Amino acid sequence: MSNNICQIYYVDEERVARARARMHEGTVIELADIFKVLAEPTRIRILHAISEEELCVCDIAAVVNATQSAISHQLRILRAARLVKSRKDGKMVYYSLDDEHVHNLFEEGIRHLEES
Amino acid sequence: MSNNICQIYYVDEERVARARARMHEGTVIELADIFKVLAEPTRIRILHAISEEELCVCDIAAVVNATQSAISHQLRILRAARLVKSRKDGKMVYYSLDDEHVHNLFEEGIRHLEES
C-alpha cells in the first residue's frame, strides 16, 4: 500500500464531518495535560495522602516512600496543574488539595475499574 | 545532608499513619493506568471522534489526521483498557465507546479546566 489513506478516502463523509466539528483542539491538549498529571502512581499517592488533611513535604515523602527531592519535583507539577496548594509555616511547607474535582475524577476512575 | 529522611523522622506521626491507612497500592496502580490511557492527545481525539457515533478505523484516521497504523496501535491500547469496543463488518472494523464513564471523566476534567 503506497498511500496511508484509505482508498475511498472517506468511508462515510458525513460522519467524518460531524466528528471533525466536535473537536476543539485546545481543549484536547489541555485535557491530555490534566490526565497526564494524574497518570503517575507517585502523584496519585501524593494526592491520596493529602486528600483528607494537609501534610508537609517530609511526611508526604515518608507516606509514599520516596525521597524528599522526588516528592518536591512532583509537587511542582501538581502545583502547576492547580491540583494542590501550599502553606508555608516556618521551615515547613504544608500541602493540601486545591480542587474538589480531583476527588470526583478519582471516584469516576474507580467506578470504571469496578466493572470487569 | 547525608540522609534523605527529615530529622524528626515524622513531623506528625499520627497524620502519617492515617495517610498510610488510606492507601491501597493495587488501586493506585490501576488508577494510574487508566489515566495514562487518557493522557495522550491522539487517544483523546479518538475517543472524542467516536463519542457520538461509531467510525471505522480509516475514518478515525482521517478525523484525527494520523496514519492508519498509528490509530490501530492506539485503538489496541484503548481496547485493552476497555474504553472502546469494536464491531466487524466485512473488511471494516467499527469502533465506539464501551463505557459511559469516559464521558463523565471528560466532563469532570473540563470542569476543572474552566476554573482559572
Add this chain to the structure above:
DNA sequence: CGCTTGAATGAATAATTATTCAGACGTTTT
C-alpha cells in the same frame, strides 16, 4: 484462485519524563 484493500502487528527510532545526585536558598536556633 490471484489481486486489492482495510486493519493489525513487530521492530526501530525519537521524544518525553521520573528519579537520583549535588548543591542552593530560606528559616530557625545556638
Add this chain to the structure above:
DNA sequence: AAAACGTCTGAATAATTATTCATTCAAGCG
C-alpha cells in the same frame, strides 16, 4: 554569625512510549 534543617532546583541518567516503516492477516472481488 555560624550551623542545622526543610525545601527547592538543575543536570544527568534510565525507562517508558508514540510514531513510522515494513510486513502480515483477513475479507471482498475480478
